Amino acid sequence: MALALQQLINGLTLGAVYGLIAIGYTMVYGIIGMINFAHGDIYMVSAFIAVTGFTLLAAFGVHSVALALFVVLALAVLFTSVYGWAVERVAYRPLRGSARLVPLISSIGMSIFLQNLVQLTQGARVKPIPPMITGGVDLLTVDGFTARLSYSQILIVLVTVALLAAFTWLIQRTSFGRRQRACEQDRTMTALLGIDVDRTISLTFMLGAALAAVAGVLVTMYYGVIDFYIGFVAGIKAFTAAVLGGIGSLPGAMLGGLIIGLIEAFWSNYLSAEYKDVATFSILILVLLFRPSGLLGRPEVEKV
Amino acid sequence: MLRLAGVHVHYGPIHALRGIDLSVRVGEVVTLIGANGAGKSTLLMSLFGQPRISSGSIVFDGEDISRLPTHLIARRDISLVPEGRRVFPRMTVLENLLMGAATADADHRETELARMYALFPVLRERLQQRAGTLSGGEQQMLAIARGLMARPKLLLLDEPSLGLAPLYIKKIFHTLRELNEEHGVTILLVEQNAHHALRVAHRGYVLQHGRIVMSGSGRDLLASAEVRAAYLEGGQRSAPC
Ligand SMILES: Nc1ncnc2c1ncn2[C@@H]1O[C@H](COP(=O)(O)OP(=O)(O)OP(=O)(O)O)[C@@H](O)[C@H]1O
Ligand SMILES: [Mg+2]
Numbered sequence: 158m159a160l161a162l163q164q165l166i167n168g169l170t171l172g173a174v175y176g177l178i179a180i181g182y183t184m185v186y187g188i189i190g191m192i193n194f195a196h197g198d199i200y201m202v203s204a205f206i207a208v209t210g211f212t213l214l215a216a217f218g219v220h221s222v223a224l225a226l227f228v229v230l231a232l233a234v235l236f237t238s239v240y241g242w243a244v245e246r247v248a249y250r251p252l253r254g255s256a257r258l259v260p261l262i263s264s265i266g267m268s269i270f271l272q273n274l275v276q277l278t279q280g281a282r283v284k285p286i287p288p289m290i291t292g293g294v295d296l297l298t299v300d301g302f303t304a305r306l307s308y309s310q311i312l313i314v315l316v317t318v319a320l321l322a323a324f325t326w327l328i329q330r331t332s333f334g335r336r337q338r339a340c341e342q343d344r345t346m347t348a349l350l351g352i353d354v355d356r357t358i359s360l361t362f363m364l365g366a367a368l369a370a371v372a373g374v375l376v377t378m379y380y381g382v383i384d385f386y387i388g389f390v391a392g393i394k395a396f397t398a399a400v401l402g403g404i405g406s407l408p409g410a411m412l413g414g415l416i417i418g419l420i421e422a423f424w425s426n427y428l429s430a431e432y433k434d435v436a437t438f439s440i441l442i443l444v445l446l447f448r449p450s451g452l453l454g455r456p457e458v459e460k461v
Numbered sequence: 462m463l464r465l466a467g468v469h470v471h472y473g474p475i476h477a478l479r480g481i482d483l484s485v486r487v488g489e490v491v492t493l494i495g496a497n498g499a500g501k502s503t504l505l506m507s508l509f510g511q512p513r514i515s516s517g518s519i520v521f522d523g524e525d526i527s528r529l530p531t532h533l534i535a536r537r538d539i540s541l542v543p544e545g546r547r548v549f550p551r552m553t554v555l556e557n558l559l560m561g562a563a564t565a566d567a568d569h570r571e572t573e574l575a576r577m578y579a580l581f582p583v584l585r586e587r588l589q590q591r592a593g594t595l596s597g598g599e600q601q602m603l604a605i606a607r608g609l610m611a612r613p614k615l616l617l618l619d620e621p622s623l624g625l626a627p628l629y630i631k632k633i634f635h636t637l638r639e640l641n642e643e644h645g646v647t648i649l650l651v652e653q654n655a656h657h658a659l660r661v662a663h664r665g666y667v668l669q670h671g672r673i674v675m676s677g678s679g680r681d682l683l684a685s686a687e688v689r690a691a692y693l694e695g696g697q698r699s700a701p702c
Contacts, residue, residue: 332563339549339560346547349509351535351564351611 159299164422170310170379172418173317177372178395179402179410180324181241181365187341187405188361189253191260195244195267197392198275199366202240203233203373204383205275208284211377215287222289226378233370240271241366242359250355268389275385283384290378313375320371321411324364328407337361341405369395390434394421397441403454412452462487462615462647463508463539468517470500470507470671477503479671481517485615490641490648492658492679495668496691501651502544504668505617509534509541521615536564540613544620544651546604550593554584557592557603561610569612577606580636598629605636609646616640619651630654634661659683667691 178200185193210229219225248263293307328334339347340357348354376391377383398417402409417437425433444451463485470478477500485491495501507514508521510531519527526534535541540561548557558577562570578585581602587595592603601621608616618637622630634657640646641661652658659665659679667675667688675682682688 332559335552335556335560336563338552338556339563342549342551343547345511345531346543346549347560348511348531349535349541349543350560350607351532352560353530353532 159297159302159304160426161423162297162304163302164426165419166304166306166310168419168422169415170313170418171421172398172415173313174372174376174379174414175391175395175398175417176411176414177317177320177375178369178391179398179414180407181369182396182399183402183404183407183410184337184361184365186399188337188358189249191249191257192264192396193244193249193362193365194261194264194392195248195271196365196369197390197395198268198271198388199237199240199369200373200376200391200395201383201385201388202271202275203237203370204377204387205279205284205385206233206236206370207374207377208286208383211286211289225289226374230371230374233374234367237366237370237373238363241362241364245359245362250358268392272385272388279385281385283382285382286377288381309379313379316371316375320368324368325407333357333360393441394434394437397437397444399451400449401440401444401451403451405455406451406453409451409453462522463649464518464520465504465508466518466520468504468507468519469515470503470512471515472503472512477671478507478514481668481671481673483666483673485647485649487614487647488641488645489664490637490650490662492650492652492655492662492665493668494652494655494658494665494682494688497653499668500671501668502619503671505541505619505649505651506543508539508617535611538612538614539617540608540611540615541617542604542608542619542621544623546597546600548592548595548600548603548607550591552592553589554592554595554603555588557607558584558610561607562612565611570610573610573612577609580609580639581606598625598632601625601629601633602636605633609640613646615647615649617649617651620653621650622652622654622657630657637661655688656683659688 178197181196182192185196207229210232211225214225214228244264244267248267249260252260252263290309290312293305295303295305297304328337336347336352336357339352340354344354394417395414398413399410401416402411402413417440420436420440421433424436465481465483468478468481481504493501493504506512508519510529514527518525521537521539526537549560558574559570562573583599584603584606587599592600595603605621621633625633637648637650638661641648650658650662659682662679665677665679665682666673667682675685675688
C-alpha cells in the first residue's frame with residue numbers, strides 16, 4: 158500500500174516533467190504539422206545550463222535555493238528559447254513547403270548536432286550536483302516501508318500546475334493565443350488577416366522550448382545527475398506522451414505525460430526497472446497502430 | 462484605388478492569369494464574373510501575394526503592393542473574404558470576429574464589434590458558438606463580418622453567395638449594397654451568380670481562361686447577348702433579387 162502510494166507520487170512527478178516537454182511537441186505539431194525532433198535536446202541543454210548554473214552560483218556563495226533556482230530558470234529559459242527560435246529558422250523555415258520528411262530529417266540533424274556539441278564541450282560522463290532541496294513529508298508507513306512526498310516533488314508538481322494554468326490562459330484568452338490557434342487552423346487565412354505567421358510560429362517554438370527548459374531544470378534538481386543523452390530518452394517519452402494524449406492537444410499532452418510517468422514508475426517497481434523504456438515504446442507503437450489520434454486528439458480527417 | 466496592369470500568374474506550368482488589366486475606383490462596386498477555372502479566385506488571392514504574380518504590377522492607394530509580404534498587404538485598408546469562407550472552425554464566433562481586427566487597438570475592436578452586431582444580428586446570438594457548427598449562410602456572414610472588422614476601404618469577396626439559399630443570397634447582396642452606399646466601402650465582387658452581381662455592380666469584368674474578355678457597366682453587361690448566353694441562363698428566373 159505504502160509502496161504503491163510511493164510509486165503514485167513518483168509517477169506523477171515524472172509525468173509532470175514529461176507533460177511539460179510534451180507540450181512543446183504538441184504545440185509545434187499543431188502549428189506546422191510536423192514533429193520537432195530537436196525538442197528533446199532542449200531539455201538536455203537546459204539540464205546542463207542548470208548544472209553549470211547551480212555549481213557556479215554555489216561557488217560564488219549564493220546559498221539561497223530560491224534565488225539560485227530563479228536565476229538558473231531564467232537563464233535556461235532564455236538560452237533555450239533562443240535555441241528553439243534558431244531551430245525553426247535553420248531547420249524548418251527554409252524548408253517550408255517541401256516534402257514532409259525533409260524538415261523532419263533536418264530537425265534530427267539539429268538534434269545530433271546539439272548532442273555532439275554538448276558531449277564535446279561537457280564530456281560524455283555523468284554530471285552530478287549536490288542535492289539542493291532535501292527533506293519531505295512522511296505520508297504512510299506499512300510493514301516498515303514509508304511513503305514519502307519530498308519537497309522537490311512538491312515543487313515540481315506546483316511549478317507544473319502553475320505553468321499549465323498560465324499556459325492555458327495564454328492560449329485560450331489572449332490575443333497571442335488566438336493568433337496561435339488561428340495559425341493552427343488555417344495559416345493562409347491568418348496571414349490574410351494581417352498576422353505575421355512566421356513570427357507566430359517562431360514564438361510557438363520558443364514557448365515550447367521554454368517549458369522544456371523548466372522541465373530540464375526541475376529534473377536536474379530532482380535527480381541530481383545528468384548526461385548528454387537524457388534529451389533523447391526524455392524526448393522520446395515526452396513524444397510518446399504527446400501522441401498518447403492526442404498530438405495537437407494541450408490537455409492531451411499533460412494527460413499523456415502523467416500516464417507515461419505512472420506506467421514507468423509502476424513498471425520499474427513491480428516488473429523490471431531495466432526494461433521500463435520498453436513499456437513506453439510499446440505504448441507508442443500500440444497507440445500509433447490502434448488509435449493514432451490519441452486519447453484527446455481529434456481525428457485527422459475533418460469535416461469542412 | 463486599385464489598379465492591376467499586365468498581371469501574370471503561374472502555378473508551375475499552369476498559366477492562370479495572362480495579362481490582367483483591371484481597376485477599381487473609390488466608392489465603386491465592381492464585379493468579376495467568369496466560368497469555373499477562369500482565374501477569378503487566383504486574381505483575388507494574388508492581390509495578397511498568394512500566389513505571387515510573375516509579372517505586372519498591383520497598385521493600391523498609390524503604392525505597389527505586389528512584392529509585400531501577405532500580412533503587410535492585409536494591414537493596408539484592404540480585406541478579402543476568400544472562397545469557401547475559411548472561418549476558423551474551432552474558434553468561437555467572437556474569436557473569429559476578433560481575429561478580423563487582430564492588429565487593431567481595443568477601441569477600434571469594440572466599435573467594429575458593435576457595428577457587426579447591428580449588421581448581422583444572428584452573429585450576436587451565437588457569439589460563443591464554434592464557427593464550424595454554424596450553418597453555411599451564417600458562416601458566410603461571419604466571414605464577411607470578419608473581413609469588415611479591419612474597417613477596410615476596399616472589400617474583396619469571392620463568391621459570397623456560393624451554396625446559399627435564395628433568402629440568404631438576397632440578404633447578403635442587400636448587405637453589400639448597404640455597405641457600399643451607407644458606409645462608403647468600395648467592393649470588388651467575384652460571383653458565379655452573375656445576375657445578382659451585375660445588378661448591384663457599377664461595373665463588371667468578364668474573365669475567361671485568365672484573360673479579361675469584356676468589361677463595361679453592370680447594365681451593359683447584363684444586356685450583352687454573350688454574357689447572357691454564357692452566364693445568365695436560368696439564373697434570372699431561379700433567384701430574383
Ligand atoms: N494552387 C493551385 N495549384 C495549381 N493550379 C491551380 C491552383 N489554384 C488554382 N489553379 C488553377 O488555376 C486556374 C484558375 O483557378 P481559380 O481557382 O482562380 O478559378 P476560379 O475562376 O476561381 O474558378 P471557380 O469559379 O471554380 O472558383 C484553374 O485552372 C486551376 O486549376
Ligand atoms: Mg474561385
